[in-house]
Amino acid sequence: MKLIFEKSQPGRRGIGVPKPDLPVPEVPSELARKEAPRLPELAEPEVLRHFTELSTRNFGIDTGFYPLGSCTMKYNPRINERLVGLPGFAGLHPLVEDDAAQGALELEWRLQEILLEVTGLDAVSLQPAAGSQGELTGLMLFHAYFRDKGEDEQRRKIVIPDTAHGTNPASVTMSGYELTPVKTDARGNIDVEDLRGKVDEHTAGLMLTNPSTLGLFDENIEEIRDIFRSVDALMYYDGANLNAVCGISRPGDMGFDVVHINLHKTFSQPHGGGGPGGGPIAVRDILEPFLPVPVIVNDSGTFRLDYDRPKTIGKVRAFTGPFGVFVRSYAFMRSYGPGLREMSEVAVLNANYMLARLKNDYDLLYDRLCMHEFVLSARNLKKEHGVNALDVAKRLMDYGFHPPTVYFPLVVPEALMIEPTESEAKETLDAFCDAMLAIAREAADEPELVHDAPHSRPVKRLDEVRAAKEQIVRFRFEEHPAEQRAGDRELELQKGA
Amino acid sequence: MSYLSLTAADRDAMLATIGVASVDELFRDIPPAMRYGRALDVAPALTEAELQRHLEELAGKNVVDEICFLGAGIYDHYVPAVVDAVLQRGELLTAYTPYQPEMSQGVLQAIFEYQTAVCELTGMDVSNASGYDGTTVAADACFVAKHATGKSKIVVTEATNPQVRQVVKTYAPGFGLEVVEVPHEGGTTDPARLRDAAQGAAAVIFQQPNFFGILENAPELAAAANDAEAMPIAHVDLVSLGVLEAPGKYGCAMAIGEGQSAGNAMSYGGPHYGFLAARSDLIRRLPGRIVGETVDAAGDRGYVLTLQTREQHIRREKATSNITTNQTLLALAGLVHLSLLGPRGLRELGDTCMALAAYAKERLGAAGLEPVFSDKATFKEFAIHTGRPARDALGDARAKGVYAGYPLGRDYAGLDDALLVAVTEKRTVEEIDRLVEALS
Numbered sequence: 001m002k003l004i005f006e007k008s009q010p011g012r013r014g015i016g017v018p019k020p021d022l023p024v025p026e027v028p029s030e031l032a033r034k035e036a037p038r039l040p041e042l043a044e045p046e047v048l049r050h051f052t053e054l055s056t057r058n059f060g061i062d063t064g065f066y067p068l069g070s071c072t073m074k075y076n077p078r079i080n081e082r083l084v085g086l087p088g089f090a091g092l093h094p095l096v097e098d099d100a101a102q103g104a105l106e107l108e109w110r111l112q113e114i115l116l117e118v119t120g121l122d123a124v125s126l127q128p129a130a131g132s133q134g135e136l137t138g139l140m141l142f143h144a145y146f147r148d149k150g151e152d153e154q155r156r157k158i159v160i161p162d163t164a165h166g167t168n169p170a171s172v173t174m175s176g177y178e179l180t181p182v183k184t185d186a187r188g189n190i191d192v193e194d195l196r197g198k199v200d201e202h203t204a205g206l207m208l209t210n211p212s213t214l215g216l217f218d219e220n221i222e223e224i225r226d227i228f229r230s231v232d233a234l235m236y237y238d239g240a241n242l243n244a245v246c247g248i249s250r251p252g253d254m255g256f257d258v259v260h261i262n263l264h265k266t267f268s269q270p271h272g273g274g275g276p277g278g279g280p281i282a283v284r285d286i287l288e289p290f291l292p293v294p295v296i297v298n299d300s301g302t303f304r305l306d307y308d309r310p311k312t313i314g315k316v317r318a319f320t321g322p323f324g325v326f327v328r329s330y331a332f333m334r335s336y337g338p339g340l341r342e343m344s345e346v347a348v349l350n351a352n353y354m355l356a357r358l359k360n361d362y363d364l365l366y367d368r369l370c371m372h373e374f375v376l377s378a379r380n381l382k383k384e385h386g387v388n389a390l391d392v393a394k395r396l397m398d399y400g401f402h403p404p405t406v407y408f409p410l411v412v413p414e415a416l417m418i419e420p421t422e423s424e425a426k427e428t429l430d431a432f433c434d435a436m437l438a439i440a441r442e443a444a445d446e447p448e449l450v451h452d453a454p455h456s457r458p459v460k461r462l463d464e465v466r467a468a469k470e471q472i473v474r475f476r477f478e479e480h481p482a483e484q485r486a487g488d489r490e491l492e493l494q495k496g497a
Numbered sequence: 498m499s500y501l502s503l504t505a506a507d508r509d510a511m512l513a514t515i516g517v518a519s520v521d522e523l524f525r526d527i528p529p530a531m532r533y534g535r536a537l538d539v540a541p542a543l544t545e546a547e548l549q550r551h552l553e554e555l556a557g558k559n560v561v562d563e564i565c566f567l568g569a570g571i572y573d574h575y576v577p578a579v580v581d582a583v584l585q586r587g588e589l590l591t592a593y594t595p596y597q598p599e600m601s602q603g604v605l606q607a608i609f610e611y612q613t614a615v616c617e618l619t620g621m622d623v624s625n626a627s628g629y630d631g632t633t634v635a636a637d638a639c640f641v642a643k644h645a646t647g648k649s650k651i652v653v654t655e656a657t658n659p660q661v662r663q664v665v666k667t668y669a670p671g672f673g674l675e676v677v678e679v680p681h682e683g684g685t686t687d688p689a690r691l692r693d694a695a696q697g698a699a700a701v702i703f704q705q706p707n708f709f710g711i712l713e714n715a716p717e718l719a720a721a722a723n724d725a726e727a728m729p730i731a732h733v734d735l736v737s738l739g740v741l742e743a744p745g746k747y748g749c750a751m752a753i754g755e756g757q758s759a760g761n762a763m764s765y766g767g768p769h770y771g772f773l774a775a776r777s778d779l780i781r782r783l784p785g786r787i788v789g790e791t792v793d794a795a796g797d798r799g800y801v802l803t804l805q806t807r808e809q810h811i812r813r814e815k816a817t818s819n820i821t822t823n824q825t826l827l828a829l830a831g832l833v834h835l836s837l838l839g840p841r842g843l844r845e846l847g848d849t850c851m852a853l854a855a856y857a858k859e860r861l862g863a864a865g866l867e868p869v870f871s872d873k874a875t876f877k878e879f880a881i882h883t884g885r886p887a888r889d890a891l892g893d894a895r896a897k898g899v900y901a902g903y904p905l906g907r908d909y910a911g912l913d914d915a916l917l918v919a920v921t922e923k924r925t926v927e928e929i930d931r932l933v934e935a936l937s
């Protein structure tokens with residue numbers, strides 16, 4: 001398919017701009033643009049068709065089953081799209097005085113109240129733009145807390161299990177901490193003996209995903225909590241997997257001091273092909289003084305933003321956070337009410353059902369009940385038939401499914417990480433399991449069919465090595481003379497104007 | 498629950514396949530002391546119609562019918578209907594990050610086109626797929642500069658958006674960075690003073706047009722930074738780049754900014770997108786996703802996420818950033834808007850903003866509301882003296898249905914009577930006349 005730049009024809013345009021009958025001030029020549037940017041030139045219908053055609057080459061949860069482990073690809077209710085577009089929300093400038101934003105502030109405050117109930121903690125900041133920024137903010141709070149106690153110099157280490165999302169160790173580095181890795185035991189829990197030897201008065205805290213990226217609830221969580229409490233260290237909960245435990249178990253009750261909540265996972269903000277997200281953090285009262293500014297204050301039903309917070313870490317993002325994300329997630333929560341518990345129950349039921357159907361034909365390293373997701377291994381197929389996890393993933397596309405997450409977590413070889421969420425009908429779960437079982441048979445009978453998959457997508461398997469080597473990361477106009485000429489003509493047009 | 502499909506019969510069959518008697522049994526690994534023994538204390542579920550009513554009530558408590566002259570980083574530009582139509586395509590709206598390229602050619606190609614558009618506008622060689630917003634990309638750029646230069650000082654001009662400066666300062670301790678601010682002089686930054694401050698610095702961040710809406714002598718600021726061997730980083734407004742020179746043309750190492758002006762509603766501050774573009778030699782240090790062109794097994798052109806060895810899911814603690822989720826959908830909105838405008842439309846958009854802003858400045862001046870920095874060229878925003886506490890002037894204007902601007906005293910000492918007034922192409926001459934009347 002052509003790029004939009006390759007469809008461009010000089011002289012076309014898609015939208016007009018008001019032209020008031022006023023003189024246009026001259027830009028000082030040393031600051032004025034000399035060459036027009038080579039933006040595409042198309043009429044409106046062709047712009048719409050271009051992006052519609054792009055959409056047909058994409059797959060979303062609206063298209064079909066999307067069991068991408070750790071990403072919680074659940075249904076995104078359409079009503080939420082309508083609500084976020086209400087003029088009272090979409091047209092509100094973020095710097096208006098608080099009296100002009102009472103509805104927005106009330107919505108944010110109400111969202112915070114629900115997050116407090118779900119997490120079992122004491123205060124919320126909605127500001128972080130995504131889970132990874134929530135992590136970084138949480139670690140900044142660790143620093144601020146220990147600095148306040150005079151222990152920041154002493155406490156340099158953050159403990160992270162080897163099953164963690166890559167964001168956790170990356171956040172540790174970005175926040176200026178040092179990483180202390182800890183192993184996973186034979187049941188898929190943190191190896192408590194390994195942990196015990198690594199936690200001391202130099203430890204600032206733990207970052208843990210629970211249930212873990214293996215989809216397993218850590219059975220030793222009480223012992224882990226006691227180890228960190230015994231040295232007055234803090235505990236951070238990576239909320240990427242919160243969809244397993246809403247209303248069932250609360251991070252605050254598990255002993256965690258900071259939690260980030262991925263609104264684009266558990267609370268259904270559509271992920272938009274890579275974002276937006278939302279990563280609010282909920283914290284225990286000891287960390288509240290350090291939260292980013294502004295903080296929303298509820299004075300008996302009148303809401304205001306409070307910037308006067310002497311111990312604040314500052315700001316991690318502009319304004320109060322990604323407001324439109326809050327509208328959608330708040331609406332999602334209100335449509336469930338206390339039924340958020342049922343949401344998590346069904347997510348866990350769906351995952352266990354699929355696990356039960358698949359575990360005899362794929363390897364399972366930790367044979368336990370799972371939570372909202374589970375991790376199979378294709379190492380049996382690789383060993384016996386030379387078909388690996390990536391081949392299985394690509395072949396699933398031919399059956400009409402988005403593949404699961406592959407090669408993660410790192411502790412499982414040839415990992416296939418499957419998360420169905422609560423949104424799916426049993427027929428869909430069965431169809432996917434049937435496809436997985438069929439692929440296992442194909443691996444034995446027709447391995448080439450699996451190797452060469454996908455056969456049904458707009459493109460065949462793509463050469464990622466070549467992309468990294470050649471580094472073509474923008475359209476090269478200079479190699480496409482037609483577009484070059486169009487750009488030149490544009491310049492002439494402007495000169496003539 | 499209308500979003501759940503399982504029937505009672507489904508559940509029974511599934512539990513039987515699993516081999517447990519009840520859903521509760523699925524949670525047996527959770528220690529009893531850590532189970533939440535009661536129903537969540539949240540309000541009852543709403544039907545869709547009730548939800549619509551409830552949120553309409555909340556939206557109705559916001560004031561959005563005052564004529565908007567408020568900017569200071571977020572602007573009331575027009576968002577074309579085609580943008581909404583594209584963003585509501587479920588295949589794009591409800592997709593995850595394109596980890597599986599064969600399922601995601603639509604989003605991948607769109608990001609590749611976005612990267613191209615950002616590079617064209619900024620004059621840079623490479624753009625990432627977006628950052629969270631115009632503040633966090635500044636922190637990202639500092640991280641890139643620190644590692645590219647081995648230096649740990651960052652210089653930011655005081656005429657740069659206060660929230661950008663604040664976010665950079667919040668990130669700085671973790672990055673091991675020291676932040677130095679260079680004061681403005683009469684609304685702009687003195688290149689000589691910037692050159693002195695930039696000695697030993699990794700990077701210099703300045704904004705063009707700056708926070709006061711004034712055109713800095715950006716080429717001289719970039720030259721001052723380069724003289725001191727610090728990386729010049731320009732924080733720019735995409736919609737200004739039809740009329741203002743591209744940062745890549747005057748020696749900047751990186752160009753960053755808030756993308757909201759192109760394609761995004763104001764939406765009380767988000768979600769929007771930040772853009773980050775750089776010279777080609779910095780490509781391996783950039784944070785976030787980058788899409789690259791390649792071929793498939795049949796030799797046909799296609800797109801993939803590339804250079805992923807920079808990223809957290811591969812490099813973990815050695816990654817160039819922890820970012821995963823970015824703002825792809827909002828960046829796509831920017832691409833659609835820019836594609837509708839084309840080069841001529843973008844130029845006209847800039848011209849119209851400048852013409853209306855100049856008219857407003859002149860009329861306000863004639864009414865006794867003098868510009869704070871009278872001799873400086875501006876783009877779509879400018880500061881005026883109101884002759885009294887700016888919040889009072891703002892309040893009086895609001896009573897007349899006009900939201901007149903941003904009180905600069907919130908961020909700058911000595912400017913308590915100053916309002917920063919923004920004028921986009923959506924404003925009309927009649928609305929500007931009402932502004933003048935409301936402030937007079």
